Amino acid sequence: MSAHLTFSSTWQAAQPRLSVLTPFLRDDPTSLLEMLEREANALAGSVEIILLDDGTGDAALTARLTQQLANLTLPVCLITLAANEGRAIGRNRLATAARGSTLLFLDSDMRPDSDHFLRSWADLIEARDPAIAFGGFSLLQAPTDAKFAVHRALAAASECVGHVERAQQPEKYVYTSNLLVRRDVFEAEAFDPGFTGWGWEDVEWAMRVARRFEVLHIDNPATHMGLDTVQSLAAKYEQSAPNFARMAQRHPEIVAAYPSHKVARMLKRVPGLPVWRRMMRKGAEAGWLPVKARAFSLRLYRAALYADAI
Known part of the structure; x- marks a missing residue:
């Protein structure tokens, strides 16, 4: 170019x-x-x-x-x-x-x-x-x-x-x-x-x-x-899912120890995960919730995205 x-x-x-x-x-x-x-x-x-x-x-x-x-x-x-x-x-x-x-x-x-x-x-x-x-x-x-x-x-x-x-x-x-x-x-x-x-x-x-x-x-x-706002950060997490999967494929032993990977593996077995994922994002966006709770919801949302990718 x-x-x-x-x-x-x-x-x-x-x-x-x-x-x-x-x-x-x-x-x-x-x-x-x-x-x-x-x-x-x-x-x-x-x-x-x-x-x-x-x-x-x-x-x-x-x-x-x-x-x-x-x-x-x-x-x-x-x-x-x-x-x-x-x-x-x-x-x-x-x-x-x-x-x-x-x-x-x-x-x-x-x-x-x-x-x-x-x-x-x-x-x-x-x-x-x-x-x-x-x-x-x-x-x-x-x-x-x-x-x-x-x-x-x-x-x-x-x-x-x-x-x-x-x-x-x-x-x-x-x-x-x-x-x-x-x-x-x-x-x-x-x-x-x-x-x-x-x-x-x-x-x-x-x-x-x-x-x-x-x-x-x-x-x-x-x-x-x-x-970033929650909306912008969530959009970046959505982009990052294929990259996380590529990294996990190349370095399985290291990534397997990551908390995000462990949670993603657990969420992979949850029935109706797309519905739960939408709820996780809504929780992260809910301004009336405590910041710690919203941050936890956003971390779960990221792990749920990764569950589909790995």
């Missing part, structure tokens, strides 16, 4: 060791760029940013980004695609475009929790040159609107985990939201392009790569700003 490339004025002269790779689809990464730009002078061209617009088709957004790039000190490249390629293929494309020996996958809806976020990653590379490292993420800067309460509760319980706890199951807590990967590791184990839509391509990648390389967990978090 053809791509249009736009560069900041500092791109050509830079000699980056670290490439920050940020795909987006209908998100606006301008705020993230503003935050990263604060570290530009201290980094002196050692870190580059590559953005991939994966088929957003928003001329106004492209124009804003083009104008922003013209004023940045950071070396930045914007890749604009006319049509969507998908998360796995897009991240592989970003890695191909990168010039650094180490890659940092950073989602466009993330916001660094410190003013030395990139410097901390650069210092880690200098000190240890890790194969893979995950910095973690938080909800410190995330919106607190009531419509996001269920997603906030789910993320706080299962994803916003400290680095000590994450290190006990290193391959489980790996997300491309804030993930450092050495280039030779990524070239040995790229994302599986068979994963389409939303979900699980990063976890499946981690299962493969952890067999060959150490996965390091550190405390350098960024906030996940992109909280």
Whole structure:
């Protein structure tokens, strides 16, 4: 697929060791760029940013980004695609475009929790040159609107985990939201392009790569700003069911220990599951229920979707 490339004025002269790779689809990464730009002078061209617009088709957004790039000190490249390629293929494309020996996958809806976020990653590379490292993420800067309460509760319980706890199951807590990967590791184990839509391509990648390389967990978090409503999150879960099944087929021993897989197997035997599944979603959408109850209903809804897929 053809791509249009736009560069900041500092791109050509830079000699980056670290490439920050940020795909987006209908998100606006301008705020993230503003935050990263604060570290530009201290980094002196050692870190580059590559953005991939994966088929957003928003001329106004492209124009804003083009104008922003013209004023940045950071070396930045914007890749604009006319049509969507998908998360796995897009991240592989970003890695191909990168010039650094180490890659940092950073989602466009993330916001660094410190003013030395990139410097901390650069210092880690200098000190240890890790194969893979995950910095973690938080909800410190995330919106607190009531419509996001269920997603906030789910993320706080299962994803916003400290680095000590994450290190006990290193391959489980790996997300491309804030993930450092050495280039030779990524070239040995790229994302599986068979994963389409939303979900699980990063976890499946981690299962493969952890067999060959150490996965390091550190405390350098960024906030996940992109909280979803119940309706939006349920739609993503619906997209993710085939991906979950693909992962379970490839890594049956690991996935069999996942609570979501265990519950899906149990629900598979429940008579009239489609009816129960609709009730689970209604429970998650019921604003009058306590947030914990709604979050539990949404987790059951996801497991019920997976029951049909596995």
